[in-house]
Amino acid sequence: MALARITRPGLVSIAVLVAILWGCIFMERHLLRNSKIETYRALRDIRYLKFKRRVEPTSQPAPPAAPSTGPVVG
Numbered sequence: 001m002a003l004a005r006i007t008r009p010g011l012v013s014i015a016v017l018v019a020i021l022w023g024c025i026f027m028e029r030h031l032l033r034n035s036k037i038e039t040y041r042a043l044r045d046i047r048y049l050k051f052k053r054r055v056e057p058t059s060q061p062a063p064p065a066a067p068s069t070g071p072v073v074g
Contacts, residue, residue, distance in 0.1 A: 006014075
């Protein structure tokens with residue numbers, strides 16, 4: 001003689017709740033993976049921007065040449 005029985009609606013509700021729980025677990029793993037990828041991408045971009053800032057500028061341009069006395073052909 002059973003003191004407690006699980007009815008069909010009870011089993012269905014347990015199955016639905018277990019499916020929701022597994023969905024939440026998979027969604028959490030997906031979000032964590034994406035957040036790690038985005039974190040690494042942001043750190044790489046920051047490193048690249050710092051490197052760009054450290055690049056030395058080019059040398060000063062040469063002063064203009066003295067004007068020539070002859071005619072300019074061309």
